[in-house]
Amino acid sequence: MATEEKEELQNENVELDEAAAEAAAVENEFDLLQAELSELKDKYARVHADFENIKKRLEREKYTAVEYANEKFAKDMIPVLDSLHGALNSVKADTSCEELLAKLKEGIELTQKQLVTSLEKHGVKMVGHDEPFDPNIHNAIQSVDSDTVESGQIVQTFQTGYKYKERPLREAMVVVAN
Template sequence: MSQENKEELQSETQVTKEETPQTNEAAAEAEAIENEFDLLQGEMTSLKDKYARVHADFENIKKRLEKEKYTAVEYANEKFAKDLIPVMDALHMALSSTASIVDSAEHLEKLKEGIELTLKQLTTALEKHGVTMVAHDAPFDPNIHNAIQSVDSDIIDTGQIVQTFQTGYKYKDRPLREAMVVVAN
């Protein structure tokens, strides 16, 4: 072999040797990228699964809260109704007690006493739940009073309530029924 051929062969060998490490590095890099891709794909699958579970939990909680809300609204007056049951009992007792009383004067007195106690019991139950009577002695307020008549008066100041025809009621600050009143001019 001539010197030139040897140099040429040597040069080709060097090129081959140089290409081999690059090819090995590229293959190793491709394998590393593929492994990283597989890891990321597995992580993505895991995150999708977690997302699906969290979303399902959220939907279940949302449905449960909706159901609880409707139940709460449906049974919101339960305490109020329970507090009115003793009033009903008192009225039933008043009716049943009339059969045993013979004297009409005594009967009227007992009936009046029973009605007063029942009214007091009902007023207490209503106040317990925020229902109050509109004040009769307060100045006229168009938000809670309905003036059905006005009268001239030298004794009572203008705008003062002279007489109440029908009691008004409020639930907390909202009027349930306006009081029907006569107002002084």
């Protein structure tokens, strides 16, 4: 019987060795998975931090863009202001009234032309006086009978309208024919 017990003990030792080896393999795999999990957590933390940094940077850039959105427009208005200063400085005490009025008129016309050009460059356009009546860009303040103009056409403009691209900034105040 001693040999049978020895064989049984050897079989149990082999089984225990196999179980220990299997347990060691499972423990080793568990350690590898723990290391991989730790690495993935670290990667996630870095990606999340990068995302937050990008989000903050984009928010700052958006704020800066909004803050300085009118910079080009302002730069284009400076020459118009210079023209107005030039017109005022050109008036001298020893000029006659006719010369003064002619210089002022010329200066104002040039300044107006410069201002219109600058506004158009930035998408601001005058509502045309010769356009057909459009309630989106015209405000009919009066209607009159007219033999020379078709019904619904603009007869007179009291105040010029303006639009930015296709969006009205200010409606034109007009008189419309019946």
